[in-house]
Amino acid sequence: MRMIIRFLTLSVLGLVLSAGTARAEVRETTLTAAATSWEISPGQIVSAWTYNGTVPGPVIRAHPGDTIRVTLVNALPEPTTIHWHGVPVPNGMDGVPGISAPVVPRGGQFTYEFPAPEPGTYWYHPHADAAAQISRGLYGLLIVYPPAATPKAWDREFSLVVGEFGGMMGSMGTGGGMGMGGSSGMGSGMSSSAMAMGTLLINGKTGPYVPDLQVRKGERVLFRMVNTGNMVHPMHLHGMSWSVTATDGFEVPAPYRKDTLPLNAGERYDAILDANNPGTWMLHCHNLQHVGEGTAGATGLTMLLVVNP
Secondary structure, three states: OHHHHHHHHHHHHHHHHHHOOOOOOEEEEEEEEEEEEEEEEOOEEEEEEEEOOEOOOOOEEEOOOOEEEEEEEEOOOOOEOOEEEOOOOOOOOOOOEOOOEOOEOOOOEEEEEEEOOOOEEEEEEOOOOHHHHHHOOOOEEEEEOOOOOOOOOOOEEEEEEEEEEOOOOOOOOOOOOOOEOOOOOOOOOOOHHHHHHOEEEEOOEOOOOOOOEEEEOOOEEEEEEEEOOOOOEEEEEOOOOEEEEEEOOEEEEEEEEEOEEEEOOOOEEEEEEEOOOOEEEEEEEOOHHHEOOOOOOOOEOEEEEEEEO
16 A cells, blocks of 8 residues: 555656656747748738748747757748857857858758757847848747746737848849839839838838737736847837846846837847736837838838727
8 A cells, every 4th residue: 555655646746747847849940031022011012032931930939948940941042041149059050151050052951950048039030141131031030938837927928020121132133123012123212211221110011001019908018029120229119118128038137117128230128018008009119210101112110009998
């Protein structure tokens, strides 16, 4: 009888321990880089370079201890790579041709494999002709979540990925035109400043055509903000403020409040919104020349946050 009781006790203890420990997994995916027609506003179709046909590319999700394995298939007209921005990958997996990874030629493929880093918000992008390829749409998020047993401090999350489509492509001659609405190039009606920054995007769309974010009063919403472009974008929220919990994937010593977060090139913020003020509120870049009406030649780094009672 004692042996049976001891066996049952050990079995229960094993179940309890296993329930609190997430099992490491291999997070495997394939990213195909290829030219795609992409609608950034109603009727405004651009020839983008994408991962798996979307701007941004697919979100890669993992937990600490997981192995991330990503096969890049290059269907572009020129070589490319993937750099894992902010991730301490082994040398050979970092995506810088001739330094920390091989270049992936047209029609080729390469498999990146590395351990998932600490929990946080990271992103991926090319490091071959990086400025031009990113401005065509090649970027995406890598999110590493805390262990499953760790209580979450938020109810839901929202990724806000800033892009500058076309801003670095004026002199490019490979891969065909980057036409908007059927034109070749950025359009003769654009000012030189508009051509320099291109069309500003949030999650692959330009304002005022970025979908609204609908939340309920009392929800805690984790914003994962990333600037994939080359300019500073101070993102400003009306009516409420964020509590910043991490920058560039690193937890801050103590959360602090902000209603305007200056996103530098390549920078990331994790910030929690306490949705405590019902109504429709504007969220936009406070470089006000970056906020327009979405007409030809205008920019639109703006969206609406709706807090429902």
